[in-house]
Amino acid sequence: MPIAPGLTHGLRHTRKTLVEELGTPSKLMDERMGHSDGSVQARHTHVTAVMRERLLEGLSELWEAALDVRTKLAPTSRVPVLDRLLAPRAWEAEQ
Helix, strand or coil: CCCCCCCCHHHHHHHHHHHHHCCCCHHHHHHHHCCCCCCHHHHCCCCCHHHHHHHHHHHHHHHHHHHHHHHHHCCCCCCHHHHHHHHHHHHHHHC
């Protein structure tokens, strides 16, 4: 399945670059990007739960780091969901 319908071409490339930096296997990258690979190598490779877990951990680390940077720039947001995510980090920074 694609990451999400309607993603711009540039955003997809940025996402692919980040996923590559995390060392994600090609088969899982193709799956996440909505691509298919008809090569022999692709037919003999399978996505495993361990691959998915490593990707999840890597993306989660990137997300947490991005929230830390955002908190330092501005500890609150007018966007309610982002403000809820920033609040605990902002509180910790004050302590």
